[in-house]
Amino acid sequence: MVLLANSNLLLCIPFNRGPGLTGLKNLGNSCYMNSIVQCISNTNELRNYFCEGSYRDDVNTNTKTRGQIVEELALVVRALWANEYRTIACRDFKRAAGSYHVDFGGVRQQDSHEFLTLLMDWLHNDLNKKHHIKQRIPPAQEPEEPPQQIEDMEESAKIAWHDFEKCNDSRILHLFFGQQSSTVRCNSCSFESVTFEPFSTLTLVLPQNSDKCSLNDCLNLYLAPEPIQEWRCPKCKLTRRATKKFDIWRLPPILVIHFKRFCEDIAWRKQHTLVEFPLQRLTMTQYTVRPNQKHTFYDLYAVSNHYGTMEGGHYTTYSRSATFKKWYKFDDADVSEISESSVRSNAAYILFYASQNLRSSTYILPRDR
Numbered sequence: 001m002v003l004l005a006n007s008n009l010l011l012c013i014p015f016n017r018g019p020g021l022t023g024l025k026n027l028g029n030s031c032y033m034n035s036i037v038q039c040i041s042n043t044n045e046l047r048n049y050f051c052e053g054s055y056r057d058d059v060n061t062n063t064k065t066r067g068q069i070v071e072e073l074a075l076v077v078r079a080l081w082a083n084e085y086r087t088i089a090c091r092d093f094k095r096a097a098g099s100y101h102v103d104f105g106g107v108r109q110q111d112s113h114e115f116l117t118l119l120m121d122w123l124h125n126d127l128n129k130k131h132h133i134k135q136r137i138p139p140a141q142e143p144e145e146p147p148q149q150i151e152d153m154e155e156s157a158k159i160a161w162h163d164f165e166k167c168n169d170s171r172i173l174h175l176f177f178g179q180q181s182s183t184v185r186c187n188s189c190s191f192e193s194v195t196f197e198p199f200s201t202l203t204l205v206l207p208q209n210s211d212k213c214s215l216n217d218c219l220n221l222y223l224a225p226e227p228i229q230e231w232r233c234p235k236c237k238l239t240r241r242a243t244k245k246f247d248i249w250r251l252p253p254i255l256v257i258h259f260k261r262f263c264e265d266i267a268w269r270k271q272h273t274l275v276e277f278p279l280q281r282l283t284m285t286q287y288t289v290r291p292n293q294k295h296t297f298y299d300l301y302a303v304s305n306h307y308g309t310m311e312g313g314h315y316t317t318y319s320r321s322a323t324f325k326k327w328y329k330f331d332d333a334d335v336s337e338i339s340e341s342s343v344r345s346n347a348a349y350i351l352f353y354a355s356q357n358l359r360s361s362t363y364i365l366p367r368d369r
Contacts, residue, residue: 019323020047022080023333025089028107031332033094035315036116038330039302039352040073041080042319043254045175050074051081055127058171063125065100070126072096073119087333112304112315113201113258113350120172120200127170153194154290157181157249160196176200179250181289184231185243191235196249201256201350206273215277215351218259219287222246248288251295255284255353261306268310274346282353298353305347318343 020042024034040046049055055074061067072093079088098105101118125131161179177198184193204218223246231242261271282298285291302319317330318338329338 017086017335018321019081019083020321021328021335022082022085023087023330023335024080025087026332027089027091027094029109030094031315032110032112032115033097033104034330034332035112035304035317036119036350037073037076037090037093038080038317038319039116039304039350040119041077042302042317042322043175043352044301044322044354045254045358046171047077047081049171050077055171058127058129060126060128060131063128063131065096065122065126067126068096069100069119069122073123109313111262112306113203116256116304116350117201120176124168124170124172127172129169130167153181154249156194157196161198161250164198172200175254176252176256178248178252178255181247181249183245183247184228185245186231186233186236187241187243188238189233189235189240191233193234200252201258203258203260205260206271206275210273212274212276215257215275215282218275223248223287248284249290251284251288251293251355253295253355253358255282255295255298255355257351257353259349259351261349262310270306270309272346274344275348276344277348277351279340279343281356294357295355297356299356300343300351301354302352303343303348304350304352305345306349307347315349316347 024030024037026034050073053074055070059067059070072090076088076090076093079085079090095105097115097119100122103110104115104118157179164179165173177200179196180199182195182197185191202219202222204215204222207213207217207221225243225245228242228244230239232238233240233242257277259275261273262268263271277300279300282300283296284298285296288296300320301322302317305316305318307314307316316332318327319330320327327338327340327343329336329342
């Protein structure tokens with residue numbers, strides 16, 4: 001075994017499979033973390049950003065995580081693509097995550113989506129060039145007269161995004177963040193309250209009482225109007241029934257889709273619905289208010305899978321290698337080639353799509369490591 005300088009990355013089993021095909025040792029129910037790390041590692045733009053070292057120009061230490069999370073993750077990604085190791089154990093990264101969220105430091109199984117959400121927040125803060133501006137997300141304001149025409153809505157969306165960018169500027173934002181609106185309409189007076197908000201993941205509910213559905217079904221369900229029984233109408237100044245609806249205004253270069261498989265009725269349970277999703281050319285034009293925007297066609301490049309139940313389960317990753325143009329299964333330390341037909345399963349939990357407008361690239365680690 002070899003110990004990387006200034007880290008606790010145990011590099012074991014010295015023969016390699018190829019760049020990006022290094023496994024991650026399970027450090028005690030850490031498969032949820034390993035799964036997300038492999039998805040991040042196979043995000044071409046972040047891989048290059050970390051491996052080439054350009055991220056160092058953006059790191060700031062005046063945040064809660066003091067730049068530690070991004071530094072540790074960069075070490076892990078660099079080792080995964082070094083083309084020298086079959087397996088690594090990223091103890092320092094896990095320890096750093098656990099120091100800022102105690103559950104991630106233990107040996108109990110955690111949720112990969114929760115980990116992804118916090119990791120994205122930490123990375124954004126560590127890399128935010130406008131970190132000195134305290135208010136990062138402006139509070140929603142209730143409009144006296146909400147915009148009614150699509151042109152007015154577009155202008156409101158631009159203003160909201162501009163306000164968001166005033167205090168947020170990171171590689172994470174530019175890759176993963178989009179914008180949606182939430183419109184609540186009073187059923188009595190038709191008054192509408194419109195709020196624009198950024199998103200980094202679309203969390204989609206699965207259709208009830210169905211063993212099989214399509215990603216389109218889930219997207220349609222997400223964007224469908226939803227009744228609200230009690231809403232305080234600013235115009236009526238009374239509690240009214242209302243209707244709520246989401247609209248997508250800005251799609252990100254990297255589109256992350258999370259299936260809400262865990263739901264609560266009498267008790268928490270998992271939905272094992274098989275979702276049919278495209279591996280190439282996911283078309284989002286019909287799901288956005290602005291169909292002519294830059295990012296509307298996507299190719300799948302990674303899937304975080306969950307097997308089992310809430311009480312006991314296991315996470316893996318399926319990812320398409322940009323180097324070998326093949327799909328691989330990352331099961332902690334084990335990495336193996338799989339067929340395209342294996343990628344879709346009822347274990348799919350989080351999908352990672354890259355816009356076709358992003359330039360596909362392979363990666364060669366610089367010699368001056």
